[in-house]
Amino acid sequence: MDRLIDSHCHLDFPVFADQLDNVLQVAKEVGVTEFLLPATTYQSWQTIYELTIRYPQIRAAYGIHPYFLAQETLASVDELEQFAATHNAVAIGETGLDFWPDQIHRDTQIHFLEKQLQVAENLRLPVILHARKSYDELYALVKKYRIPSGVVHAFTGSLVQAKRFIDLGFVIGIGGVITYPRAQKTRQLAMSLTNNDFILETDAPDMPLFGYQGQVNMPAQIVKTAEVLADLRSQSIVDVAHHSRNNVLRTFPKWY
Numbered sequence: 001m002d003r004l005i006d007s008h009c010h011l012d013f014p015v016f017a018d019q020l021d022n023v024l025q026v027a028k029e030v031g032v033t034e035f036l037l038p039a040t041t042y043q044s045w046q047t048i049y050e051l052t053i054r055y056p057q058i059r060a061a062y063g064i065h066p067y068f069l070a071q072e073t074l075a076s077v078d079e080l081e082q083f084a085a086t087h088n089a090v091a092i093g094e095t096g097l098d099f100w101p102d103q104i105h106r107d108t109q110i111h112f113l114e115k116q117l118q119v120a121e122n123l124r125l126p127v128i129l130h131a132r133k134s135y136d137e138l139y140a141l142v143k144k145y146r147i148p149s150g151v152v153h154a155f156t157g158s159l160v161q162a163k164r165f166i167d168l169g170f171v172i173g174i175g176g177v178i179t180y181p182r183a184q185k186t187r188q189l190a191m192s193l194t195n196n197d198f199i200l201e202t203d204a205p206d207m208p209l210f211g212y213q214g215q216v217n218m219p220a221q222i223v224k225t226a227e228v229l230a231d232l233r234s235q236s237i238v239d240v241a242h243h244s245r246n247n248v249l250r251t252f253p254k255w256y
């Protein structure tokens with residue numbers, strides 16, 4: 001089986017600080033050997049960069065997550081282009097729109113998103129997108145920029161919404177949601193995508209799998225998501241691992 005890539009995990013979060021060597025070793029033992037860390041805050045950029053230096057199996061994306069905007073100023077996003085250009089970035093992100101209740105004002109989110117999309121266009125980098133209740137608005141904004149490729153991570157939208165992003169050159173991030181029996185819509189979507197359209201992710205330490213609610217999610221768990229996806233698609237896990245890996249490397253051409 002191809003070695004698995006966790007295309008979205010937050011190994012820079014404090015919960016992993018004292019146990020990162022162990023987390024990576026446990027993952028390696030089940031065949032998960034490479035990791036993409038999307039930044040969430042300005043403060044995390046340097047930490048993630050240092051992890052790429054210390055661990056050759058870690059890749060970096062730099063951006064500002066919509067969920068954390070309250071603590072950010074526009075000055076930080078103004079530094080993004082320069083930082084990403086000089087710190088081994090394989091993508092810009094995670095950015096996006098989060099329209100769940102009690103999030104920061106939509107106009108502020110849109111402003112930060114467009115700044116980051118402009119950086120991705122300028123540097124010809126892919127983007128890692130976060131969306132909640134915002135797929136149509138996000139699509140309309142992303143379409144305005146020349147973004148070479150990217151991923152809509154932890155996708156839970158409709159097939160029509162997924163297809164629009166795929167037509168723009170994006171792939172769909174498939175994570176632990178599909179392990180929940182009640183997630184019928186997302187499980188159905190995972191069955192309908194072509195072999196070129198999906199990449200596997202965990203979003204660790206968030207989004208624990210079904211049966212592991214309340215626990216810290218780990219990159220090693222991606223194997224269980226791959227098994228569920230293989231079941232849903234009536235494919236072997238070998239095929240699922242192969243397609244996911246190919247799609248990650250196509251989506252993020254600066255990986256190697």
Ligand SMILES: [Zn+2]
Nearest residue numbers: 008038094203
């Ligand atoms: Zn994330």
